[in-house]
Amino acid sequence: MIRVVLADDEQLTRQAVASLLGLESDLEVVADVDDGAKALMAIAEHKPDVVVLDVEMPAMDGLRVLEMIDTRAIMLTRHARPGVLRQALSLGAKGFLAKTAPAALLADVIRRVHAGMRYVDPEFAAEALAENPCPLTERELEVLRMVDDSRTAPDIAKALNLSAGTVRNYVSSAMTKLGARSRAQAARMARDNGWI
Structure with missing residues (x-):
């Protein structure tokens, strides 16, 4: 079994994703929480194989959590900004996809990340590659x-x-x-x- 902690502040989304992942025979959602601070506690308590983090959460966002863990992580977001994708990857995220992705894709990405691979939503990757470089010193x-x-x-x-x-x-x-x-x-x- 691949043990998963899920962190998303939108209760309906979080519970739906947890239920859908629970239907997969090789995945077990060991905790689902609604903010980054609770995610850190759940990670410490359950020692999951993979963490699925919403980028934007109250109290502590997914990027802050990512900075503080060494567990393989997948980032979920509604509105991916190229800079956030780059920042997440630089902090060690192994997956990055839209909340609108099908549950079957998320389950597949969890398996890939658990196996040591990466996955980035192709649309997000294309936007990041097309973005202008930083003009600031x-x-x-x-x-x-x-x-x-x-x-x-x-x-x-x-x-x-x-x-x-x-x-x-x-x-x-x-x-x-x-x-x-x-x-x-x-x-x-x-x-x-x-x-x-």
């Missing part, structure tokens, strides 16, 4: 990594050992290159593209 990316609602330019400057004016210049440059209207939008765009 390393320093602009470093500054955008620090941008959130709680940090001011002086806070970021202090953390990066820069002046507040220099931080504002990097943010302004990044906003211009990305066509963003705010520093928060620029940071979100960089995250969505997997650049930070």
Whole structure:
């Protein structure tokens, strides 16, 4: 039996997938949970062969969970952004597919990943390959990594050992290159593209 932990915040989706996987003679869903923190606890408790993680979950998303485990993982998503695919693969995901995929495909991907292979939804892969490269400098990316609602330019400057004016210049440059209207939008765009 291939032991599986399933983590998805959408209860109906999670329970349906767990039920459908439960019909497979060689798969056993040992836990299904609704957020990343619970996924970590279920992984520690059940020691599954494969973890199926929703990319977007409250409290802790699938990418954060992926950073903290060494279990083979498959990422599920409704809206794959090329950067998220690249980030998931760089963090060690072995599978990446749409939530709209048939249950039989997910079961097959679980078997493949368990056997040491990889699977990436062909549409997601094509989009990632067609995406434009990152136009930002390393320093602009470093500054955008620090941008959130709680940090001011002086806070970021202090953390990066820069002046507040220099931080504002990097943010302004990044906003211009990305066509963003705010520093928060620029940071979100960089995250969505997997650049930070």
